[in-house]
Amino acid sequence: MKSAVVTLFFVLLMSGSVFAADTPVAPNGIALFKNYRSWQLIAPSYREDKQHIRVILGNPAAVRAMKNKTRPMPDGAVLAKIAWTVKKHPQFPVATEPAEFAQVEFMVKDSVKYKATGGWGFARFVGPGLKPYGKNADFVQECFGCHTPVKGNDYLFTDYAAVP
Amino acid sequence: MKSAVVTLFFVLLMSGSVFAADTPVAPNGIALFKNYRSWQLIAPSYREDKQHIRVILGNPAAVRAMKNKTRPMPDGAVLAKIAWTVKKHPQFPVATEPAEFAQVEFMVKDSVKYKATGGWGFARFVGPGLKPYGKNADFVQECFGCHTPVKGNDYLFTDYAAVP
Numbered sequence: 200m201k202s203a204v205v206t207l208f209f210v211l212l213m214s215g216s217v218f219a220a221d222t223p224v225a226p227n228g229i230a231l232f233k234n235y236r237s238w239q240l241i242a243p244s245y246r247e248d249k250q251h252i253r254v255i256l257g258n259p260a261a262v263r264a265m266k267n268k269t270r271p272m273p274d275g276a277v278l279a280k281i282a283w284t285v286k287k288h289p290q291f292p293v294a295t296e297p298a299e300f301a302q303v304e305f306m307v308k309d310s311v312k313y314k315a316t317g318g319w320g321f322a323r324f325v326g327p328g329l330k331p332y333g334k335n336a337d338f339v340q341e342c343f344g345c346h347t348p349v350k351g352n353d354y355l356f357t358d359y360a361a362v363p
Numbered sequence: 364m365k366s367a368v369v370t371l372f373f374v375l376l377m378s379g380s381v382f383a384a385d386t387p388v389a390p391n392g393i394a395l396f397k398n399y400r401s402w403q404l405i406a407p408s409y410r411e412d413k414q415h416i417r418v419i420l421g422n423p424a425a426v427r428a429m430k431n432k433t434r435p436m437p438d439g440a441v442l443a444k445i446a447w448t449v450k451k452h453p454q455f456p457v458a459t460e461p462a463e464f465a466q467v468e469f470m471v472k473d474s475v476k477y478k479a480t481g482g483w484g485f486a487r488f489v490g491p492g493l494k495p496y497g498k499n500a501d502f503v504q505e506c507f508g509c510h511t512p513v514k515g516n517d518y519l520f521t522d523y524a525a526v527p
């Protein structure tokens with residue numbers, strides 16, 4: 200009995216410390232994915248208008264779907280796009296490299312939950328504080344609107360950057 | 364006895380098919396790493412002079428050393444730099460994306476074997492055919508020469524592109 204109480208105490212303590220980690224959550228309820236930085240690479244991209252260098256990473260389900268060109272992607276697929284501001288490499292100025300973290304964006308596939316927006320849930324976290332983007336859940340209209348021209352590719356701009 | 368012969372036959376057959384896979388080998392003996400495309404991301408980079416978009420990936424030992432800023436890197440660390448030619452995204456021309464695979468380069472840490480070149484073995488494989496670069500093993504002087512200005516960072520230009 201005593202050991203059960205002790206166990207319960209530790210379980211509560213640990214779940215508490217999970218909350219205490221203060222994961223940012225977008226206005227539509229999508230929380231920052233904790234381990235996205237170690238997901239596999241789908242492709243890099245460079246935005247000269249914003250002077251951002253970017254990578255699109257995917258969780259295992261998304262990488263598999265990318266390699267097999269599966270569209271629409273299966274539920275559970277998640278894509279992350281990380282953007283950094285750029286700098287010229289001090290020792291080699293024709294090379295443009297990441298300077299500061301700018302933002303991370305996610306697209307989360309759930310064909311039922313996010314039916315109204317092509318089966319994709321959108322979320323953006325901005326700056327070093329990872330501030331959730333959007334006043335309310337309607338912010339996704341901006342994302343969805345811009346991704347609608349690529350509806351034929353399941354609303355995805357990016358394809359897998361292949362190697363021989 | 365018969366089953367031992369059969370086993371030996373299959374072992375030879377399989378090792379044969381490994382050779383048959385025709386892994387390209389650089390003039391200094393470094394072979395293409397088979398699974399490098401799924402290694403974790405260190406950083407993206409954009410070379411406006413060459414019109415290449417690039418990513419630097421690392422094997423687990425290299426990623427660990429990058430995160431901990433360990434210099435010199437430990438033996439066994441391997442970095443891969445993949446370069447693609449670029450195209451404007453047809454639906455969104457301010458976005459520059461990978462077009463065709465251009466080349467992949469490796470730096471392989473072995474402080475004894477590659478002592479003469481800062482502990483790094485260099486290799487480059489070019490184009491869709493992954494043609495090994497260099498007439499003979501001296502090609503590494505070109506690589507090492509260009510990486511010498513960053514000797515203070517263990518001959519590495521790139522640092523880990525961090526997220527908060």
Ligand code: HEC
Pocket residue numbers: 244245246253255278279280304305306321322323332338339341342343345346354355356357358452455458459
């Ligand atoms: C102004 C147009 C525009 C808007 C608005 C926009 N995106 Fe995108 N998005 C793009 C483009 C273009 C790409 C291709 C990658 C690149 O070059 O940046 C992209 C790529 C992505 C990707 C990687 C998968 C893919 O489609 O390539 C994710 C994830 C993403 N956007 C999330 C979002 C989220 C979340 C929002 C809103 C909070 C959003 N986007 C709003 C234009 C837009």
Ligand code: HEC
Pocket residue numbers: 288291294295408409410417419442443444468469470485486487496502503505506507509510518519520521522
């Ligand atoms: C003209 C200069 C130059 C030469 C020659 C050169 N490199 Fe590099 N290398 C760079 C720069 C600059 C970077 C930083 C990434 C970028 O922006 O391309 C780099 C990055 C790399 C990286 C990623 C790790 C790092 O240092 O950032 C590898 C691996 C690499 N080079 C391999 C090679 C190999 C192999 C050769 C020769 C066959 C070679 N390099 C020759 C300039 C050079």
